[in-house]
Amino acid sequence: MATLDIKDLHVSIDTDQGSKQILKGVSLTIRTGETHAIMGPNGSGKSTLASTIAGHPRYNVDSGSITLDGEDVLSMSVDERARAGLFLAMQYPVEVPGVSMTNFLRTAKTALDGEAPSLRHWTKDVKQAMAKLRIDADFAQRNVNEGFSGGEKKRVEILQLELFGPRFAILDETDSGLDVDALKVVSEGVNREHSKGNMGTVLITHYTRILRYIKPDFVHVFVDGAIAEQGGPELADRLEDEGYDRFAAQGTAAASA
Amino acid sequence: MAETTQLNPGVDDDIARIGAPSGDATLAIAGFTEEGENLSEFNDGTAQHGLKKHSHGNAPVIPEASRGERLKSYNLADFPVLTGREEDWRFTPLKRLRGLHTESLDGAGPTVSVGGAANIQVETVERTDPRIGCAAIPDDRVSAAAWAAAPVATVITVPAQTTADSEITVSIRGKDAAPAAQHLIIDAQAFSKAVVVLNHQGTATLAQNIEIRVGDGAELTVVSVQEWDEDAVHLSTQQARIGRDARFKHVVVSLGGDLVRLTPSSVFTAPGGDVEMYGLYFADAGQHLEQRLLVDHAVPRCKSRVTYKGALQGKDAHTVWVGDVLIRKDAEGTDTYEVNRNLLLTDGARSDSVPNLEIETGLIEGAGHASATGRFDDEHLFYLMARGIPEKEARRLVVRGFLTEVIQQIGVPALEEHLSEAVERELAAGNL
Numbered sequence: 001m002a003t004l005d006i007k008d009l010h011v012s013i014d015t016d017q018g019s020k021q022i023l024k025g026v027s028l029t030i031r032t033g034e035t036h037a038i039m040g041p042n043g044s045g046k047s048t049l050a051s052t053i054a055g056h057p058r059y060n061v062d063s064g065s066i067t068l069d070g071e072d073v074l075s076m077s078v079d080e081r082a083r084a085g086l087f088l089a090m091q092y093p094v095e096v097p098g099v100s101m102t103n104f105l106r107t108a109k110t111a112l113d114g115e116a117p118s119l120r121h122w123t124k125d126v127k128q129a130m131a132k133l134r135i136d137a138d139f140a141q142r143n144v145n146e147g148f149s150g151g152e153k154k155r156v157e158i159l160q161l162e163l164f165g166p167r168f169a170i171l172d173e174t175d176s177g178l179d180v181d182a183l184k185v186v187s188e189g190v191n192r193e194h195s196k197g198n199m200g201t202v203l204i205t206h207y208t209r210i211l212r213y214i215k216p217d218f219v220h221v222f223v224d225g226a227i228a229e230q231g232g233p234e235l236a237d238r239l240e241d242e243g244y245d246r247f248a249a250q251g252t253a254a255a256s257a
Numbered sequence: 258m259a260e261t262t263q264l265n266p267g268v269d270d271d272i273a274r275i276g277a278p279s280g281d282a283t284l285a286i287a288g289f290t291e292e293g294e295n296l297s298e299f300n301d302g303t304a305q306h307g308l309k310k311h312s313h314g315n316a317p318v319i320p321e322a323s324r325g326e327r328l329k330s331y332n333l334a335d336f337p338v339l340t341g342r343e344e345d346w347r348f349t350p351l352k353r354l355r356g357l358h359t360e361s362l363d364g365a366g367p368t369v370s371v372g373g374a375a376n377i378q379v380e381t382v383e384r385t386d387p388r389i390g391c392a393a394i395p396d397d398r399v400s401a402a403a404w405a406a407a408p409v410a411t412v413i414t415v416p417a418q419t420t421a422d423s424e425i426t427v428s429i430r431g432k433d434a435a436p437a438a439q440h441l442i443i444d445a446q447a448f449s450k451a452v453v454v455l456n457h458q459g460t461a462t463l464a465q466n467i468e469i470r471v472g473d474g475a476e477l478t479v480v481s482v483q484e485w486d487e488d489a490v491h492l493s494t495q496q497a498r499i500g501r502d503a504r505f506k507h508v509v510v511s512l513g514g515d516l517v518r519l520t521p522s523s524v525f526t527a528p529g530g531d532v533e534m535y536g537l538y539f540a541d542a543g544q545h546l547e548q549r550l551l552v553d554h555a556v557p558r559c560k561s562r563v564t565y566k567g568a569l570q571g572k573d574a575h576t577v578w579v580g581d582v583l584i585r586k587d588a589e590g591t592d593t594y595e596v597n598r599n600l601l602l603t604d605g606a607r608s609d610s611v612p613n614l615e616i617e618t619g620l621i622e623g624a625g626h627a628s629a630t631g632r633f634d635d636e637h638l639f640y641l642m643a644r645g646i647p648e649k650e651a652r653r654l655v656v657r658g659f660l661t662e663v664i665q666q667i668g669v670p671a672l673e674e675h676l677s678e679a680v681e682r683e684l685a686a687g688n689l
């Protein structure tokens with residue numbers, strides 16, 4: 001059982017107009033086996049939270065902490081965080097020209113495990129995982145994300161989730177841009193990994209439709225850089241009906257208070 | 258400016274180069290020499306003596322309006338002394354040439370040894386050999402100086418209808434820094450097939466002319482690898498004349514040396530030719546690696562593809578790529594595309610990239626170019642590191658991937674492997 005603990009996190013970015021505060025005191029605890037859904041309006045800071053956990057250099061942590069079983073995540077480099085078991089499925093996966101998927105997956109797996117995977121098993125694992133996610137075999141030869149459609153990129157993120165087996169997965173709008181079939185296939189991938197019992201999951205989404213496939217234990221409403229409300233799965237349904245309006249007022253009030 | 262001449266093969270034998278300081282004129286146009294019947298079609302013999310007058314009188318000075326009008330001559334005196342302000346020298350730091358452009362090129366120069374295939378012919382010939390001038394004519398002052406100074410030439414002949422029984426390796430080993438000239442001829446006769454790998458190592462201050470004749474229906478690959486010691490200075494003109502339905506692949510790999518400047522060109526002389534030109538260069542701190550290409554579509558229905566890729570790391574690493582493609586009036590059905598990509602791995606490096614396409618006929622299949630110089634992207638790095646890959650390895654993964662595309666085109670497995678290792682060493686040296 002592992003715990004990812006985020007405490008009173010304040011994050012800003014440097015813009016041309018100076019420093020801009022985005023996260024204004026986020027606290028969240030995720031344990032192995034739990035699934036947390038984070039919902040919230042555009043620009044509320046969901047991706048900022050995800051990227052900050054992964055260690056993207058653009059984000060400055062002004063105060064607060066992130067720990068993984070008591071270890072200070074914020075002092076780790078990006079790759080150290082990944083090796084500690086954190087995985088971010090990105091909202092906009094980056095195209096990396098010149099690096100083939102095959103080469104990339106093997107290099108990453110080797111780095112994560114500290115040793116090269118047995119070639120025979122690895123090739124088989126990759127093939128099987130790709131087949132289950134209905135990713136064409138010839139994607140292995142293509143460069144990382146290069147020319148992949150939006151939906152294909154998301155599948156490839158989940159392919160990595162399954163191959164790398166992280167302790168905590170943060171899925172940033174993995175459901176966006178997926179058609180109904182793809183949504184199902186991708187959700188099954190997440191559930192397969194989650195059901196092994198070694199992973200805690202944070203699911204960032206705008207839509208409840210993915211929550212029909214991936215059942216959250218907790219739902220957090222993110223507004224203006226902070227969690228405005230928390231609840232069980234029923235909160236998601238309420239959000240779908242009512243929208244974020246009633247939080248917007250609160251958020252503004254809190255910010256100006 | 259030096260470039261004041263016109264070369265217009267197959268159009269007009271009266272067009273002469275002009276504006277030579279000496280006032281005499283030299284013309285060299287394929288197949289249009291009058292006095293040159295006993296010489297090769299491309300050599301009027303003036304290069305050896307610098308005296309023989311060849312053209313039909315003097316014409317007024319014409320400034321270079323097009324790449325096709327650049328001065329070409331076997332006569333050194335026709336080229337004004339370099340100032341560094343010339344269009345084609347403006348990126349080259351002349352003061353680092355170690356005298357190649359000012360001193361007499363009488364050093365012993367690198368040794369040349371040819372190995373590999375057994376069913377080819379290798380000769381060392383005198384300057385009077387009729388094959389000298391079979392495919393090239395100097396188009397800059399250093400090339401002309403080397404033309405005049407090289408005491409002998411190495412001629413590699415792949416006989417007609419012959420497939421070389423293995424790769425032909427030409428080991429060029431420099432031993433000292435005395436300015437020197439060198440002349441090589443690769444004559445791939447009709448319907449022959451061969452791969453020639455030129456490997457430059459050691460130290461040198463070398464001006465080199467390489468003539469490449471690709472006969473009708475021949476298939477020739479020439480790979481020029483520059484793995485010089487870090488002080489070497491190397492200027493090399495590599496001109497190829499492409500026959501009917503011939504296929505020519507030219508690959509440049511520049512890794513070593515202080516200053517390396519290559520000017521490869523491919524001139525189509527009959528329809529149906531197919532040329533691929535690849536280049537890979539990796540400049541470290543202080544290194545100057547320059548390549549200036551010309552693809553001359555002078556005749557109909559030829560195809561050319563140019564792909565050059567460079568990586569730069571370290572302070573004052575400088576690369577230059579200039580890609581001139583000419584599609585002349587008669588070159589209907591031309592299909593051409595050129596691309597240059599550069600990857601800046603660190604701050605303080607500089608890459609100049611200038612594609613230049615001149616089109617004189619609209620009746621073509623296609624013509625395009627692309628040039629991009631990118632910084633190693635923080636987002637690439639973040640993505641790879643977010644998958645557990647350490648920064649150093651992530652950078653290597655990207656650079657390797659970037660350059661592999663060119664290495665894979667060489668088609669000589671042992672060389673591909675050697676170059677992959679060489680790139681790894683470059684990366685390691687740059688502490689990336």
Ligand SMILES: Nc1ncnc2c1ncn2[C@@H]1O[C@H](COP(=O)(O)OP(=O)(O)OP(=O)(O)O)[C@@H](O)[C@H]1O
Nearest residue numbers: 013015020022040041042043044045046047048049
């Ligand atoms: N480089 C930047 N310059 C200026 N503002 C930025 C920059 N990057 C992010 N922001 C701002 O930070 C805020 C939070 O962005 P973030 O991407 O975290 O939102 P989000 O909740 O993920 O939104 P979405 O639902 O649209 O994905 C937004 O107001 C955004 O405009």
Ligand SMILES: [Mg+2]
Nearest residue numbers: 046047048091
């Ligand atoms: Mg977002």
